[in-house]
Amino acid sequence: MADLRPGDGNAEELRRYWTTGKGGLKIRWGTPGDFDRCVRHLTKYMPGRAEGYCSNLHLRATGHRPGKH
Numbered sequence: 001m002a003d004l005r006p007g008d009g010n011a012e013e014l015r016r017y018w019t020t021g022k023g024g025l026k027i028r029w030g031t032p033g034d035f036d037r038c039v040r041h042l043t044k045y046m047p048g049r050a051e052g053y054c055s056n057l058h059l060r061a062t063g064h065r066p067g068k069h
Contacts, residue, residue: 018042019061029061 017023018038027037038054046053058066 015057015060018057024061027057027061029058034058034062035066 018027019029023041026041027034035054035058038057039050042050042054055066058064
């Protein structure tokens with residue numbers, strides 16, 4: 001699979017990149033601070049919308065919303 005970075009693919013490819021791909025490895029889902037790391041990484045690509053997108057990615061990656069565990 002190609003190294004997909006934000007802006008290089010369709011929506012599903014980007015979700016996979018940020019959950020189970022190289023982006024997900026940077027975020028380290030399921031560890032303390034994962035949501036904050038996601039927001040920090042994605043704010044440069046989607047300012048003002050990163051929190052909502054990261055909340056959706058968190059649900060996809062961990063099975064629950066941030067702060068609900």
